[in-house]
Amino acid sequence: MTEPSTPLRQPLDAPMNRRNFLRSTAALTAGFAGLAASLAPLRELKDFTSVDEFMQKYYKELTPAEMARVLKRIEDQVQREYGLRPHVRDLKPLDGVEFVYCLNLTRCIGCRKCVHACVAENNLSRNPEIQYIRVLRMPHGSIDMEKAEHNYSPASVPEKGYFYMPVQCQQCQNPPCVKVCPVHATWQEKDGITVIDYDWCIGCRYCEAACPYWARRFNFTKPTVPKDQLNPEMAYLGNRPRRQGVMEKCHFCIQRTRAGRYPACLEVCPTGARKFGNILDPNSEVSYILRSKRVFIQLKEELGTVPRFFYYFDV
Amino acid sequence: MNDAAKKRLVLVGLSVGCLALAGAFLLDLWGRPVSLEPILPVDPIFTNTATVRVSGAELVRTGGDASGLDCYTCHDKQKRIVLHFDAQQNIILSDAHKDLTMGHGRHNRNNHCFNCHDETNLELLQTRDGRELKLLESSPLCGSCHGPTLRDWEAGAHGRKNGFWSAAAGPFQRQNCVSCHDPHAPKFPPQQPAPRPHPLRPGGVKADESAKAH
Numbered sequence: 001m002t003e004p005s006t007p008l009r010q011p012l013d014a015p016m017n018r019r020n021f022l023r024s025t026a027a028l029t030a031g032f033a034g035l036a037a038s039l040a041p042l043r044e045l046k047d048f049t050s051v052d053e054f055m056q057k058y059y060k061e062l063t064p065a066e067m068a069r070v071l072k073r074i075e076d077q078v079q080r081e082y083g084l085r086p087h088v089r090d091l092k093p094l095d096g097v098e099f100v101y102c103l104n105l106t107r108c109i110g111c112r113k114c115v116h117a118c119v120a121e122n123n124l125s126r127n128p129e130i131q132y133i134r135v136l137r138m139p140h141g142s143i144d145m146e147k148a149e150h151n152y153s154p155a156s157v158p159e160k161g162y163f164y165m166p167v168q169c170q171q172c173q174n175p176p177c178v179k180v181c182p183v184h185a186t187w188q189e190k191d192g193i194t195v196i197d198y199d200w201c202i203g204c205r206y207c208e209a210a211c212p213y214w215a216r217r218f219n220f221t222k223p224t225v226p227k228d229q230l231n232p233e234m235a236y237l238g239n240r241p242r243r244q245g246v247m248e249k250c251h252f253c254i255q256r257t258r259a260g261r262y263p264a265c266l267e268v269c270p271t272g273a274r275k276f277g278n279i280l281d282p283n284s285e286v287s288y289i290l291r292s293k294r295v296f297i298q299l300k301e302e303l304g305t306v307p308r309f310f311y312y313f314d315v
Numbered sequence: 316m317n318d319a320a321k322k323r324l325v326l327v328g329l330s331v332g333c334l335a336l337a338g339a340f341l342l343d344l345w346g347r348p349v350s351l352e353p354i355l356p357v358d359p360i361f362t363n364t365a366t367v368r369v370s371g372a373e374l375v376r377t378g379g380d381a382s383g384l385d386c387y388t389c390h391d392k393q394k395r396i397v398l399h400f401d402a403q404q405n406i407i408l409s410d411a412h413k414d415l416t417m418g419h420g421r422h423n424r425n426n427h428c429f430n431c432h433d434e435t436n437l438e439l440l441q442t443r444d445g446r447e448l449k450l451l452e453s454s455p456l457c458g459s460c461h462g463p464t465l466r467d468w469e470a471g472a473h474g475r476k477n478g479f480w481s482a483a484a485g486p487f488q489r490q491n492c493v494s495c496h497d498p499h500a501p502k503f504p505p506q507q508p509a510p511r512p513h514p515l516r517p518g519g520v521k522a523d524e525s526a527k528a529h
Contacts, residue, residue: 260484
């Protein structure tokens with residue numbers, strides 16, 4: 001401070017005069033404006049989470065009364081957002097039931113109807129597109145993932161020389177995705193379904209990396225579901241609307257199957273290639289298939305994940 | 316340049332930088348997802364759970380036009396029906412039956428009306444072992460040749476089974492053979508596939524490079 005003559009070099013404890021007042025006011029205003037503006041990204045966080053949601057306990061620790069409050073909170077949220085009162089349930093696994101899926105590779109024609117029935121049933125994001133089922137087309141002769149193709153789009157299927165293999169969550173008995181979850185937001189229920197608590201997921205995507213079947217999907221954006229296409233029959237661990245930043249995956253249509261119905265992908269399959277049921281019931285069709293058909297593979301059997309999803313062939 | 320001037324320069328620089336950043340945030344210059352390519356809503360035919368064809372029984376049940384199932388509006392009950400074959404032993408269909416495709420099996424030995432229809436009563440079907448069945452209850456006829464398939468069907472393993480897997484929760488529906496298979500050409504008809512998945516990134520996977528992506 002050798003030349004204190006210019007106003008810019010006024011020390012901070014300079015006496016208050018008109019010029020200093022205006023200058024500091026301008027600086028302060030600009031500062032606040034800048035601060036407010038730099039916080040602008042936070043505007044997107046409105047409706048991000050409610051206090052109830054933030055304070056919600058872990059799924060397995062919720063008492064029935066607390067669960068009822070949570071379900072009501074979800075119903076209110078959905079109604080606010082979609083203008084439609086959903087029916088959200090917390091369906092528990094049934095006693096003496098273990099679900100198994102069997103898919104007949106001889107019958108599958110690769111029409112992808114299962115993919116879109118699943119999207120409609122489970123309120124999956126339409127754009128960006130999230131799909132739980134991927135139908136692989138492979139040349140006859142072997143199950144070679146290197147030659148698998150899921151972007152096929154001929155005028156009609158099946159195509160000569162190819163077979164089709166739909167892949168979705170295999171509901172492993174030894175699920176790698178569950179092991180890597182740092183917050184226990186995903187776990188295996190006793191009926192064999194590996195579920196995700198969307199309110200507990202932190203979106204780290206470890207499970208997506210761990211899954212050898214590419215079965216888990218991440219909501220990079222808020223899922224978009226047209227209001228008129230929302231399926232109002234929902235389950236807490238199933239198809240209720242997801243937030244941005246959480247994982248999701250096939251849950252064997254928990255909202256249907258735990259209520260005794262077949263999953264949506266099976267209902268729509270035109271050829272009857274998809275079979276689903278209770279493996280603990282010796283009279284179920286899946287028991288019959290595993291007993292009497294050439295159950296050829298569990299996908300990537302060598303990994304020791306022990307899928308509950310079986311691919312088989314007609315003799 | 317002395318210390319104070321440097322300090323001032325740094326402060327002014329920081330302020331200008333912060334203000335520029337603030338302006339950029341306000342104007343949303345970056346950090347916004349690029350607008351996604353529109354994805355057309357999927358055609359409802361791809362989520363329709365109906366069977367690929369309508370069987371005669373279903374037509375009668377739903378009150379549709381079943382006049383085509385009444386053989387004796389055209390045929391004469393008293394008159395014996397004579398079938399005609401060409402030199403390759405393919406059956407020659409009359410004009411009234413030109414809508415049929417005769418393609419049961421990979422050879423033409425089964426392209427003979429009276430392998431299944433009863434030549435003495437067209438309202439009946441006949442199995443090879445001499446049983447008579449009503450025209451709209453054809454599944455046992457199919458099963459008389461396709462035994463293992465009938466066994467699978469009865470166990471719920473062949474063909475469509477819809478509704479409830481749990482008998483305690485509700486009923487299930489099973490489709491008849493002819494709800495999916497045309498008895499005259501039973502191979503399952505080719506279907507139009509639903510749209511392929513759209514890439515997550517805009518312009519991600521093009522159709523031509525799709526062969527490499529999996």
